[in-house]
Amino acid sequence: MSTDVRTGPDARRSLSRAWWSLLGFVVTFPLAFVIGEGIASALGHPSGGSEDAEWWVMVLAAVPALVVFVLPAVLAVHYGRRAMRLGEPRGRYPMVVAVVVAGGFVLLNLVSAIGVLLLE
Template sequence: MSPEASRPADVGPAARVSTPVTGRYGRPADPALWQVLVAGVPALVVFAVPGVLAVTQGRRAMRLGRPDGRVPAVIGAVIALSFIGVNLLSYVATVVLG
């Protein structure tokens, strides 16, 4: 199995969104806040979109009388929030611990 086949579908686009900033300005040991925001926010948005869509579609299904729509809504929310949380914690830990 190729490495591309084993990763989630949105990791590639998220990496392509943030790579121009990190590639152009290098990968400094202590990136400036603007570099983190310019590279990180679009990547987080790209990765969170499938979770947000799962939540909206699941809620729509529940509103239309399908209680099983709760499952994709909860899974999508957990995955999107977990990814964003892990990335934010990673940045905070890097800043705090050096």
């Protein structure tokens, strides 16, 4: 493996930070569930309840949870773009991984919520 002498330490540091920011998903995944379930419980719909929550409860619980989950993707995109701007083209790889993971999670939750609302 050869190193490209055209990229400086700032580009390599940004690339490294972009990859390390992906570890944030390990923390934000359970945290998003705790936040979502906590908000729903605070609004009178405890986890595992027999009745489905209203649409506004689902929105109020899901939006903050999804925002928390997406934070590592924001960091990965920020540092990946910085690495690319500084001459490190490999900065796009952590960005793609982060966007796919965060986008997939958001899409999965959106499809699930629509399914619950349509089956009511």
